[in-house]
Amino acid sequence: xxxxxxxxxxxxxxxxxxxxxxxxxxxxxxxxxxxxxxxxxxxxxxxxxxxxxxxxxxxxxxxxxxxxxxxxxxxxxxxxxxxxxxxxxxxxxxxxxxxxxxxxxxxxxxxxxxxxxxxxxxxxxxxxxxxxxxxxxxxxxxxxxxxxxxxxxxxxxxxxxxxxxxxxxxxxxxxxxxxxxxxxxxxxxxxxxxxxxxxxxxxxxxxxxxxxxxxxxxxxxxxxxxxxxxxxxxxxxxxxxxxxxxxxxxxxxxxxxxxxxxxxxxxxxxxxxxxxxxxxxxxxxxxxxxxxxxxxxxxxxxxxxxxxxxxxxxx
Amino acid sequence: xxxxxxxxxxxxxxxxxxxxxxxxxxxxxxxxxxxxxxxxxxxxxxxxxxxxxxxxxxxxxxxxxxxxxxxxxxxxxxxxxxxxxxxxxxxxxxxxxxxxxxxxxxxxxxxxxxxxxxxxxxxxxxxxxxxxxxxxxxxxxxxxxxxxxxxxxxxxxxxxxxxxxxxxxxxxxxxxxxxxxxxxxxxxxxxxxxxxxxxxxxxxxxxxxxxxxxxxxxxxxxxxxxxxxxxxxxxxxxxxxxxxxxxxxxxxxxxxxxxxxxxxxxxxxxxxxxxxxxxxxxxxxxxxxxxxxxxxxxxxxxxxxxxxxxxxxxxxxxxxxxxxxxxxxxxxxxxxxxxxxxxxxxxxx
Numbered sequence: 001x002x003x004x005x006x007x008x009x010x011x012x013x014x015x016x017x018x019x020x021x022x023x024x025x026x027x028x029x030x031x032x033x034x035x036x037x038x039x040x041x042x043x044x045x046x047x048x049x050x051x052x053x054x055x056x057x058x059x060x061x062x063x064x065x066x067x068x069x070x071x072x073x074x075x076x077x078x079x080x081x082x083x084x085x086x087x088x089x090x091x092x093x094x095x096x097x098x099x100x101x102x103x104x105x106x107x108x109x110x111x112x113x114x115x116x117x118x119x120x121x122x123x124x125x126x127x128x129x130x131x132x133x134x135x136x137x138x139x140x141x142x143x144x145x146x147x148x149x150x151x152x153x154x155x156x157x158x159x160x161x162x163x164x165x166x167x168x169x170x171x172x173x174x175x176x177x178x179x180x181x182x183x184x185x186x187x188x189x190x191x192x193x194x195x196x197x198x199x200x201x202x203x204x205x206x207x208x209x210x211x212x213x214x215x216x217x218x219x220x221x222x223x224x225x226x227x228x229x230x231x232x233x234x235x236x237x238x239x240x241x242x243x244x245x246x247x248x249x250x251x252x253x254x255x256x257x258x259x260x261x262x263x264x265x266x267x268x269x270x271x272x273x274x275x276x277x278x279x280x281x282x283x284x285x286x287x288x289x290x291x292x293x294x295x296x297x298x299x300x301x302x303x304x305x306x307x308x309x310x311x312x313x314x315x
Numbered sequence: 316x317x318x319x320x321x322x323x324x325x326x327x328x329x330x331x332x333x334x335x336x337x338x339x340x341x342x343x344x345x346x347x348x349x350x351x352x353x354x355x356x357x358x359x360x361x362x363x364x365x366x367x368x369x370x371x372x373x374x375x376x377x378x379x380x381x382x383x384x385x386x387x388x389x390x391x392x393x394x395x396x397x398x399x400x401x402x403x404x405x406x407x408x409x410x411x412x413x414x415x416x417x418x419x420x421x422x423x424x425x426x427x428x429x430x431x432x433x434x435x436x437x438x439x440x441x442x443x444x445x446x447x448x449x450x451x452x453x454x455x456x457x458x459x460x461x462x463x464x465x466x467x468x469x470x471x472x473x474x475x476x477x478x479x480x481x482x483x484x485x486x487x488x489x490x491x492x493x494x495x496x497x498x499x500x501x502x503x504x505x506x507x508x509x510x511x512x513x514x515x516x517x518x519x520x521x522x523x524x525x526x527x528x529x530x531x532x533x534x535x536x537x538x539x540x541x542x543x544x545x546x547x548x549x550x551x552x553x554x555x556x557x558x559x560x561x562x563x564x565x566x567x568x569x570x571x572x573x574x575x576x577x578x579x580x581x582x583x584x585x586x587x588x589x590x591x592x593x594x595x596x597x598x599x600x601x602x603x604x605x606x607x608x609x610x611x612x613x614x615x616x617x618x619x620x621x622x623x624x625x626x627x628x629x630x631x632x633x634x635x636x637x638x639x640x641x642x643x644x645x646x647x648x649x650x651x652x653x654x655x656x657x658x659x660x661x662x663x664x
Contacts, residue, residue: 221639268640271607311604315584315638 003203004211004263007032007062010202015057019188020195022181024054030172030280031058031146033259035104035208036215039169039252040125040145042110042284046152049174050185055106055146056196062208063201064103064142071113073156077120081130095132100124103142103205110147111157121145122164142208162243162287169252170277171284211262218258219268223313228253228274234306235286240297243287253281271312279303325553329546365473367458371395373480374451382484387448394455402456408449411439415456426466432457433468433475447483451476567596568660583646586653587634593660594619594627608634626656 011028015021021028027043031054034041043051052068059066069080082098099105100121110118124130125145129138147168149160165171177185188195203211228250236244254269256277261269283299374391377383383391390405397405399419406412418424418432436453439445445453454476461469552559579585591611595601598618602611612631616624633648 219639219641221641224639266640268636270609270635270639272609275607308603308605312607314604315579315581315588 003207004036004214005265007203007211008263010061011058014061014199014202018195019184020192020199021050021054021057022184023177024050024174027054027172027174028058029260029263030170030277031055031144033256033263033277034169035062035142035144036212036259036262037169037252037255038142038144038212039255040147040167042165042168042171043146043148043174044151044171045148045174046150046176049176051146051148051174052106052108053192053196054174055104057199059104060196060199061202063204064208065140066104066106067099067102068106068108069099070108071110071117073112073114073158075113075117077117078132080117080121081124082132084133097137098130100130101137101139103140103144105143105145107145107147109149109157111149111159113158115158118158118160118164122167126167142205142212162285165284166246166248168284170256170280172280173283215259215262217267218262220254220258221269221313224257224269224271224274225254227271227310227313228257230310231274231278231282231306234310235282235302238302238306240288240292240302241286242289245282245285249282249285253277256281275307278307325550329550332542332546365470365477367395367455367473367476370451370473370476370480373477377480377484390448391451394451397452397455397459399456399459402452402459406449406452406456408439408445408453411436411445411449411453415453418457418460424460424464426464426468429457429461429464429466429468429472433471436475447479447486450479450482454479564597568593570596581646583637583649584634586649587630587638590627590630590649590653590656593656594623597623597660620659623656623659626652626659630656 008029011032012025015028016025031041035058043054045051056066069075078098080098080100082096082101084093085096086092087094107121110121113121124139128141128143129136131137176182185192232245232247232250232253235241235249238244253274257269257273260273260277261267264273266273279300282303286299286302288297288299288302371394374383374388374394378388399415403412403415403419406415414432414435418428421428436445436450440450454472458469458472458476460466461472579588587608591602591608594615598615600615600618606614608631612628616628619627630649630652633645633652636642636645637649
């Protein structure tokens, strides 16, 4: 518990208070929660809203390795996972590990990659292992993929199918900063990269893994399980929804609620934790009826609506 | 300052309301032309029905008072029993006589014919070509015709007979007065009314025509009393509003303190929910069932006195630890906080 408080405190001091990352506190907390829940995050946002900086800064502070892949339509699965190549010096095939062998992998514009490459990546995300030339390689823990996608671009992209979207624990919608925030960003534009490069790890990889274990021990009252079940069921009953949340969504919700409780210094989950993570967990798992979508109904509004209807545990 | 203007406004309102009530009660006719009006006594207010014998009595009275000369008296002799032809034969005015005979000879006599003839008589009267004796006789002849066809104008004809008698009386009186006085003397001569004579015959009580009372119904005194009482109560409530609210709040708090929360067997949880109920009573903000304990705290925090708010905050976090964190020690904190909240709420609110 002390360790996570230290991590959160450092994130606040080093990144937020020093204005290395402006207005990114919620995103940082959500990514940390997803990491502690052994999940992956999908960041949706237009280019230039500090998605890469956020991931890089977090991995630096947590003492974790960080790699980035820019997805393109001609990218092959082997470009991500790696391949064997003949080395004349050794007179045999040697393994060239792909960028997936890291702790935090930033996959930029995931929807630009071909479905084949996407599938290979998503499989690795789920199994936390890759197979190269029939040989199995376990990925180092913690392993987290932070994928980004641009919600505007529709041409030359391969949108992720619902089943694959479901594999992301959370979806974070990153928007533009406020005017004041933008002024701060401009003032520190020359220093941001330096500041991120200069960040020193505050915890070790082992300590992060210890915290991952601790999150599992966060207590959850039965009434919280019922509350989550009611929320998930209500997503299926909602009049604006064509496809509601799956049981995997319910599991994701409880995992995230536990991690959220933990990073807020509690070893028990309260209904507020569930509410806090409901949107990031559920929004990419719900499909609206097209006719209502055209009318301006959004998934965010549906989730809000559900949260203002489902009764919280009592007494 | 705010209260002073409030009292002033109330006073003005009170004076205004009372002025309206006084004005309303003072007005006899509040009818606006063109709008429906309340008409009292639309039916003929005759205590005893008048008939032709009353007319005969009036004629004989005129004769006794020497307001009718012998010649005219002869003409009106046996007035009540005159037949149509007898009445017509006694009329001096040839036109009237001819018109009556035409009417008599008409195949199908209708009430409209009677009405037309009455209007014809009015025209003659206004032009001064019809004397009251001829008018009386014409009306008698018309009355016999009206009776034959059972016209609704019979009673009006009899009323017109009275009017004619009145005209006769006034004419005679004015002649006798003008004979007594010198030409230099000023005298106001009452002009004869065409239809509605004022009753001046001593023996005969002429029927009064229905008076149109053009006013709203009288407002009973009880209404004014009720208005007065209501206004006084309203003023008293306005003045004492602040104190009443305080008293009401105290009552609510006391009730909330005494209220037991049903269906909660756990004493500590019951203490929390009682605190929620109390805070709801104080702030007037109820807790929705979808609101978490923290959301409710956030909602009411700014509405409470800082000391009470802090106590409720402690209770909320203790509840959270006890309820979801399974820390039994926090139960005692809820109880203590709840007691503190009850006592604080009574003082600070």
